Amino acid sequence: MLRLTQAPNIAIATLWADLLCEAGMRASVQRQYLGAAAGHLPPDQCLPEIWLAHEEHAERARALLQDLRDLPQRHWRCRCGELVEGGFEQCWQCGALMPRV
Structure with missing residues (x-):
């Protein structure tokens, strides 16, 4: 498994993971509920993360997420x-x- 990126919140993380799965890349959201620990842990360690099941999908997954961020x-x-x-x-x-x- 490969950690692809962090998302700003659980809603965005879920959308990104679903998009990757629809494109044929098995992805999951990790650290969904760690936001509750913010204040006890550094904030940057509490963000939800997108993980890919297969590392060979990393380049294609990053490109897909970048296209999503750059919508006209x-x-x-x-x-x-x-x-x-x-x-x-x-x-x-x-x-x-x-x-x-």
Whole structure:
């Protein structure tokens, strides 16, 4: 097993591990509940960690997580008038897809 990275919180750690598993790389979250020990242990040792079952997946896993961190941020106005910001390609108000240019 290989420790791939630390995540800022358990929600992000779970999303990252699920993404890696969906891509065919067996991953797990470790130290999920160590945040309760913050104050008794150094904070950087209490963050949840993503572990890979197979070390040969490390390069591909790091690239996948980097792509996830670098999602394009968009800023567009839907035809219904809703302002949509972030990595979203669909309007929250009416469900219309972002216009292609």
